[in-house]
Amino acid sequence: xxxxxxxxxxxxxxxxxxxxxxxxxxxxxxxxxxxxxxxxxxxxxxxxxxxxxxxxxxxxxxxxxxxxxxxxxxxxxxxxxxxxxxxxxxxxxxxxxxxxxxxxxxxxxxxxxxxxxxxxxxxxxxxxxxxxxxxxxxxxxxxxxxxxxxxxxxxxxxxxxxxxxxxxxxxxxxxxxxxxxxxxxxxxxxxxxxxxxxxxxxxxxxxxxxxxxxxxxxxxxxxxxxxxxxxxxxxxxxxxxxxxxxxxxxxxxx
Amino acid sequence: xxxxxxxxxxxxxxxxxxxxxxxxxxxxxxxxxxxxxxxxxxxxxxxxxxxxxxxxxxxxxxxxxxxxxxxxxxxxxxxxxxxxxxxxxxxxxxxxxxxxxxxxxxxxxxxxxxxxxxxxxxxxxxxxxxxxxxxxxxxxxxxxxxxxxxxxxxxxxxxxxxxxxxxxxxxxxxxxxxxxxxxxxxxxxxxxxxxxxxxxxxxxxxxxxxxxxxxxxxxxxxxxxxxxxxxxxxxxxxxxxxxxxxxxxxxxxxxxxxxxxxxxxxxxxxxxxxxxxxxxxxxxxxxxxxxx
Numbered sequence: 390x391x392x393x394x395x396x397x398x399x400x401x402x403x404x405x406x407x408x409x410x411x412x413x414x415x416x417x418x419x420x421x422x423x424x425x426x427x428x429x430x431x432x433x434x435x436x437x438x439x440x441x442x443x444x445x446x447x448x449x450x451x452x453x454x455x456x457x458x459x460x461x462x463x464x465x466x467x468x469x470x471x472x473x474x475x476x477x478x479x480x481x482x483x484x485x486x487x488x489x490x491x492x493x494x495x496x497x498x499x500x501x502x503x504x505x506x507x508x509x510x511x512x513x514x515x516x517x518x519x520x521x522x523x524x525x526x527x528x529x530x531x532x533x534x535x536x537x538x539x540x541x542x543x544x545x546x547x548x549x550x551x552x553x554x555x556x557x558x559x560x561x562x563x564x565x566x567x568x569x570x571x572x573x574x575x576x577x578x579x580x581x582x583x584x585x586x587x588x589x590x591x592x593x594x595x596x597x598x599x600x601x602x603x604x605x606x607x608x609x610x611x612x613x614x615x616x617x618x619x620x621x622x623x624x625x626x627x628x629x630x631x632x633x634x635x636x637x638x639x640x641x642x643x
Numbered sequence: 644x645x646x647x648x649x650x651x652x653x654x655x656x657x658x659x660x661x662x663x664x665x666x667x668x669x670x671x672x673x674x675x676x677x678x679x680x681x682x683x684x685x686x687x688x689x690x691x692x693x694x695x696x697x698x699x700x701x702x703x704x705x706x707x708x709x710x711x712x713x714x715x716x717x718x719x720x721x722x723x724x725x726x727x728x729x730x731x732x733x734x735x736x737x738x739x740x741x742x743x744x745x746x747x748x749x750x751x752x753x754x755x756x757x758x759x760x761x762x763x764x765x766x767x768x769x770x771x772x773x774x775x776x777x778x779x780x781x782x783x784x785x786x787x788x789x790x791x792x793x794x795x796x797x798x799x800x801x802x803x804x805x806x807x808x809x810x811x812x813x814x815x816x817x818x819x820x821x822x823x824x825x826x827x828x829x830x831x832x833x834x835x836x837x838x839x840x841x842x843x844x845x846x847x848x849x850x851x852x853x854x855x856x857x858x859x860x861x862x863x864x865x866x867x868x869x870x871x872x873x874x875x876x877x878x879x880x881x882x883x884x885x886x887x888x889x890x891x892x893x894x895x896x897x898x899x900x901x902x903x904x905x906x907x908x909x910x911x912x913x914x915x916x917x918x919x920x921x922x923x924x925x926x927x928x929x930x931x932x933x934x935x
Contacts, residue, residue, distance in 0.1 A: 441935070442935035443819055443820075443933075443935055444819035444820040445819065454934075455934060456934060466819075468819065468820035468821065468822070469669065469744075469820055469822055469823070470748065470821075470822075470823065470826075473744070473745040473748060476745065477745070477763075477764075477765075495768075495769075499741065499770075500732070504735075505770075505774055506735055507732075507733065507734070507735030508732050508733055509733070510729075510733070511724070511728065511729040511732035511733050512723075512724060513716045513717075513718055513723060513724070514696075514714055514715050514716035514717060514718075514741055515715060515716075515741055515742070515743055515769070515771060516715055516716045516743075516744055517715070517743060517744045517745060518743070518769075519742075519743035519746070519765055519766050519767075519769045519771050520743045520744070520745040520746070520765040520766075522768065522769070523764045523765060523766075523767045523768060524764065524765070546770050546774075547768070547769045547770040547773075548769060548770070548771075549769065550767060550768025550769050551768070553768065556768045556769075557767070557768055558767060558780055558788070558789040559782075559787070559788060559789040560786065560787045560788030560789060561767060561768075561788060561789075565764075565767075566768070
């Protein structure tokens with residue numbers, strides 16, 4: 390077994406998040422989400438758009454890390470202000486790695502602790518999470534599935550909106566929020582349970598539903614039959630190698 | 644013809660305690676760091692800082708200059724968590740207005756348009772609304788929904804760094820992203836820029852040079868010629884950000900007297916000596932551009 394077998398399976402599972410999206414901007418923040426989006430663009434959805442993680446849309450995904458002589462194949466300018474033009478139009482699907490996620494799918498990268506004015510741990514700030522969550526599809530990647538991430542109550546700072554009726558203003562419904570997959574080091578989940586409860590969709594090899602539930606701070610919907618997360622094909626592995634020539638994904642699960 | 648040239652000290656002399664100061668750039672990119680260092684050397688205090696924050700915010704926090712921070716993030720990107728901003732927050736020292744990156748943009752835009760707010764869906768369902776009760780919801784005259792009314796973020800002053808400028812305040816940014824600098828320039832009563840290169844006005848007549856000018860000179864009140872004035876942040880395509888310097892800066896936050904040492908070594912010495920201590924102008928221009 391190679392060092393990257395586990396993470397490659399996760400990348401392939403995560404790539405499916407974009408399969409049915411059509412012509413939208415695919416954004417993956419972090420090595421695994423970015424590889425997954427890149428793989429999706431080369432396989433299950435060739436209509437996807439992607440940036441070079443700087444200021445340009447590119448015709449082909451840009452491999453991770455230091456580049457040789459290969460210049461990104463630019464398609465159009467895509468500076469930050471234009472990213473927001475795209476976000477607000479809704480044609481995007483982002484996969485991000487929050488610090489906390491709760492049963493509503495509300496997510497947090499801002500701060501941790503009970504007192505907002507004096508955080509126990511200050512992190513990044515809400516960044517673009519609020520805007521993403523009310524404008525376009527979102528998926529999550531969690532490298533360390535645990536109750537510290539999947540918290541029992543609400544996340545300490547709701548940076549991105551979830552399926553929480555108590556927080557929706559007049560005229561807004563769950564249909565205005567589009568949460569897709571949660572891909573972790575243990576399993577793939579979605580919001581397909583009753584009343585958009587988080588549901589186990591597939592389990593990675595050797596992982597039990599009970600183990601996933603124990604690592605989650607809120608009750609999951611556990612179907613009777615749960616598939617095993619599919620293994621990568623040789624063709625997928627070859628593409629992942631090409632997209633990650635320096636093997637940066639090897640350390641992506643911590 | 645107006646000559647808007649001045650020194651960094653003359654810029655800072657126009658700032659007052661308690662002012663709202665917008666700082667351009669984004670994280671570790673194209674920050675007017677020479678002006679930030681000039682503020683650090685001054686007795687200014689109780690500032691409200693409005694920024695897509697990097698070490699500019701971290702240093703101003705470390706020096707106790709910040710009363711209130713309007714932000715969406717503070718990060719050096721390759722060092723995700725800005726150390727001195729973290730310390731200030733975790734000590735409960737900062738009053739904050741934490742908003743989405745796009746809400747921030749709309750706030751600047753509203754200020755530049757001289758309107759009180761811009762309606763948006765951004766913020767709905769999040770704690771951005773709970774922690775910022777000054778951000779109101781508003782009923783639409785056109786549908787049956789409530790919308791977020793992002794208030795204008797007017798600035799007393801905006802501080803920016805650009806590649807090139809002339810003495811009249813025509814500013815050029817040739818890097819891949821202008822970030823929100825044009826909106827900062829419009830949101831402020833007065834905008835002061837530092838430039839890596841001071842050019843003759845005829846420079847902009849050539850080829851496509853004028854296409855890299857993103858606001859009119861009427862939005863620029865003062866121009867400071869300050870080669871490498873963005874260091875240790877980047878000014879693409881002229882230079883990348885200084886990874887080693889940022890690492891040294893971040894490491895300093897681990898020691899109790901770390902900031903004082905950093906301040907003594909890099910701030911107190913003045914700007915000319917600063918440039919020597921970080922290796923000189925050529926060393927800065929040789930810094931590689933970041934690759935992601």
